[in-house]
Amino acid sequence: xxxxxxxxxxxxxxxxxxxxxxxxxxxxxxxxxxxxxxxxxxxxxxxxxxxxxxxxxxxxxxxxxxxxxxxxxxxxxxxxxxxxxxxxxxxxxxxxxxxxxxxxxxxxxxxxxxxxxxxxxxxxxxxxxxxxxxxxxxxxxxxxxxxxxxxxxxxxxxxxxxxxxxxxxxxxxxxxxxxxxxxxxxxxxxxxxxxxxxxxxxxxxxxxxxxxxxxxxxxxxxxxxxxxxxxxxxxxxxxxxxxxxxxxxxxxxxxxx
Numbered sequence: 001x002x003x004x005x006x007x008x009x010x011x012x013x014x015x016x017x018x019x020x021x022x023x024x025x026x027x028x029x030x031x032x033x034x035x036x037x038x039x040x041x042x043x044x045x046x047x048x049x050x051x052x053x054x055x056x057x058x059x060x061x062x063x064x065x066x067x068x069x070x071x072x073x074x075x076x077x078x079x080x081x082x083x084x085x086x087x088x089x090x091x092x093x094x095x096x097x098x099x100x101x102x103x104x105x106x107x108x109x110x111x112x113x114x115x116x117x118x119x120x121x122x123x124x125x126x127x128x129x130x131x132x133x134x135x136x137x138x139x140x141x142x143x144x145x146x147x148x149x150x151x152x153x154x155x156x157x158x159x160x161x162x163x164x165x166x167x168x169x170x171x172x173x174x175x176x177x178x179x180x181x182x183x184x185x186x187x188x189x190x191x192x193x194x195x196x197x198x199x200x201x202x203x204x205x206x207x208x209x210x211x212x213x214x215x216x217x218x219x220x221x222x223x224x225x226x227x228x229x230x231x232x233x234x235x236x237x238x239x240x241x242x243x244x245x246x247x248x249x250x251x252x253x254x255x256x257x
Contacts, residue, residue, distance in 0.1 A: 007043075010035075014043055015052045018062050023221050025059035056191060056221055072129065072154050076106040082212040082236040085257040087111045089234050090174055090210050096120055098171045101200045102130050104155030104193070105176025107210045109133065115140070124168055124203075126156040126196060143168075150193055157192035165199045173204035175225075177211050179218035182246050185227055187220040194222035206231045213238035227252045 010033060017032065018024050024032075029040045044060050047053045053060045087110030094100060096119045102108050104127035112133040115121065119139045125131055126145035134140050147161030153176075175197055178188040186209060188194050201207045207230050216239060227250035234255045244254050 011043055011046060015047050015050075018047075018053050018060055021062075023056075023059060023061040028059070056189075059221065061189065061221060072106065072152070076109065078106075079212045079214055082238075082257075083107045083110050086210050086212060086234050086236060087114055089255060089257045090208060091115050091118075093208070094118060094121070094172065098122075099124070099169070101125065101168075101170050101173040101175075101204060102127065103173070103175040103197060103200060104130070104150075104153035105210075107212065108174055108176045111174055111210065122170075124165075124170060126161055128154045128156075145196075148192075150190060152190060153193065155193065155196075157190070157196050161196055162199050165196075165203055168203045170204050172206045172208060173200045174208050174210055175200060175230075177209055177215055177224075179220045180209075180211060180215045180233075181217060181219045182227070182243070182250075184219045185223050186225045186230070187218075187223045189220040189222065191222050194224040197224040201225055201229060208232045208234060210234050212236050216240075216243055226250075 014029060014033065026037055026040050030037050044053060044055050048055050053062060083106060086107055090111045091114035094115055099122045102112060102123055102125045108127065109129050112130040116134070116137050121139065122141045122143065123134055124143045124145065126147065131142055131144045134142055145156055145161045145164045147156035147158040150157045177186040180186055188197070209230050211233065213236050227247050230252055232253045232255060233247065234257065237256045239256060248254060
């Protein structure tokens with residue numbers, strides 16, 4: 001059989017495999033198809049040029065899986081009632097005079113809407129919607145972390161963003177997440193955003209994850225924290241009792257709203 005046909009057949013099956021699995025590592029694909037890592041990377045480059053997959057660090061993700069996150073405006077109305085209650089609970093534990101980090105995301109954006117009455121806050125954020133929401137409040141000082149724009153969460157990421165956080169120390173960091181899993185911890189689909197979240201966590205005395213029930217049992221490609229690294233999780237009452245107990249056993253304080 002013509003070698004070109006063999007390669008094309010492999011590309012088709014590899015694209016289907018990634019679409020069905022939603023994501024795959026280079027090693028996994030090499031084992032699945034009995035080819036070298038170098039060949040896998042070459043195949044992934046071809047598939048990305050065709051718009052069938054997106055290469056990420058260590059592997060690839062289905063474009064259909066990535067599009068599930070949708071636009072910021074579309075995601076902002078998903079489970080909005082839960083997000084609003086979670087955000088209100090988060091706002092209530094922010095004290096006047098605090099220095100805080102507010103991460104990018106739709107639930108963290110809701111927090112920004114609910115702290116305008118606070119006094120003498122200093123908010124550090126890489127989120128354009130959060131910065132814009134707080135920009136007209138004279139009681140809140142805003143430090144915007146610069147960098148390259150990530151379109152999924154309308155936030156700034158990259159080496160310059162990480163460098164900007166080097167000397168930042170805050171009382172609390174409020175962090176969003178795409179997925180929560182007992183074993184995988186807290187995950188998201190963008191490696192740069194994962195790096196930013198890891199750095200933000202390292203800057204804070206206390207880290208609070210805000211996430212509604214839809215984030216549970218979902219696992220994305222990049223882990224940015226284990227349960228043991230987070231102080232508090234604020235979520236809604238639709239979290240299962242078993243999941244809550246397992247997370248608490250890892251030392252995580254859970255507030256359900």
